[in-house]
Amino acid sequence: MIELPEATTIARQINTELIGKQIADGNRGNSPHKFAFYNRSPEEYAAILPGKTIGEASAVGPMILMPVEPGYTVVLGEGGERINHHSSAATLPKKYQLFLHFNDDSYLTVTVQGWGAAFLMDPLEVANHPYIHFDKPSPLSEAFTPDYFLGLFEALKPEEKSSVKFFMISKPGVLGVGNGCLQDILWYAKIHPRRRAVSLSLPERQALYTATRDTLQKMVAGGGRDGDYDLYDHPGSYRRILHSKAVDEPCPDCGAPIQKAAYLGGAIYFCPRCQVEPKDQK
Numbered sequence: 001m002i003e004l005p006e007a008t009t010i011a012r013q014i015n016t017e018l019i020g021k022q023i024a025d026g027n028r029g030n031s032p033h034k035f036a037f038y039n040r041s042p043e044e045y046a047a048i049l050p051g052k053t054i055g056e057a058s059a060v061g062p063m064i065l066m067p068v069e070p071g072y073t074v075v076l077g078e079g080g081e082r083i084n085h086h087s088s089a090a091t092l093p094k095k096y097q098l099f100l101h102f103n104d105d106s107y108l109t110v111t112v113q114g115w116g117a118a119f120l121m122d123p124l125e126v127a128n129h130p131y132i133h134f135d136k137p138s139p140l141s142e143a144f145t146p147d148y149f150l151g152l153f154e155a156l157k158p159e160e161k162s163s164v165k166f167f168m169i170s171k172p173g174v175l176g177v178g179n180g181c182l183q184d185i186l187w188y189a190k191i192h193p194r195r196r197a198v199s200l201s202l203p204e205r206q207a208l209y210t211a212t213r214d215t216l217q218k219m220v221a222g223g224g225r226d227g228d229y230d231l232y233d234h235p236g237s238y239r240r241i242l243h244s245k246a247v248d249e250p251c252p253d254c255g256a257p258i259q260k261a262a263y264l265g266g267a268i269y270f271c272p273r274c275q276v277e278p279k280d281q282k
């Protein structure tokens with residue numbers, strides 16, 4: 001799934017590889033997909049895309065905004081989109097859910113795995129898109145200060161029952177952090193995902209701030225995480241500590257076997273010794 005590190009990496013690669021290319025032909029792909037989401041009909045995509053030029057892409061949290069100028073932006077991200085450049089038709093996948101053929105006979109395809117989206121939006125649609133959070137600071141920006149982050153905790157009511165997982169990925173949420181990046185962030189912070197957010201001590205909140213910044217920085221520097229793929233279909237080089245294949249493997253810090261549990265609509269992984277599970281809640 002695309003989260004901040006992958007969106008940042010792919011937007012950067014679009015700006016190296018695709019910027020300035022002109023679209024000869026484009027459409028919603030060759031294989032309808034139940035969980036591929038669009039905001040226009042196939043006919044509209046096919047009518048709008050030809051003749052447009054790729055502009056400067058940007059990442060807003062987990063979302064990739066790729067201008068197709070003039071007038072539109074392709075919006076991808078936060079799902080299981082595989083976004084790939086092809087220098088010739090030889091490497092085109094069999095099935096794809098967005099297709100751009102450039103004038104120089106290179107291509108961009110988006111293949112949705114699980115679920116994902118390939119929107120084609122005008123400026124008003126971009127501005128009003130509920131999943132593009134222009135209002136939240138990127139956790140790697142200067143605006144994401146310790147005061148800002150600690151203030152999110154101060155806004156919680158004392159009786160608030162929500163977990164630190166919910167706090168980080170949903171409400172208030174850290175922009176671009178989903179259930180993937182969250183696992184290593186919490187491991188570095190030594191906090192169990194089920195802990196109630198309000199129960200974190202000040203040092204724990206500070207540790208979580210530092211782990212969020214440091215872990216995301218490492219993930220971006222590595223071109224994304226090792227289970228996700230970039231524009232060239234290469235996996236990222238950030239080696240995840242916690243993921244499905246790490247279950248029962250020793251924690252790199254203390255040696256205890258890594259555990260897995262289902263929680264809030266997604267697996268959580270944790271070290272039972274470094275990330276102590278709260279006793280008062282399950």
Ligand SMILES: [Zn+2]
Nearest residue numbers: 251254271274
């Ligand atoms: Zn451990």
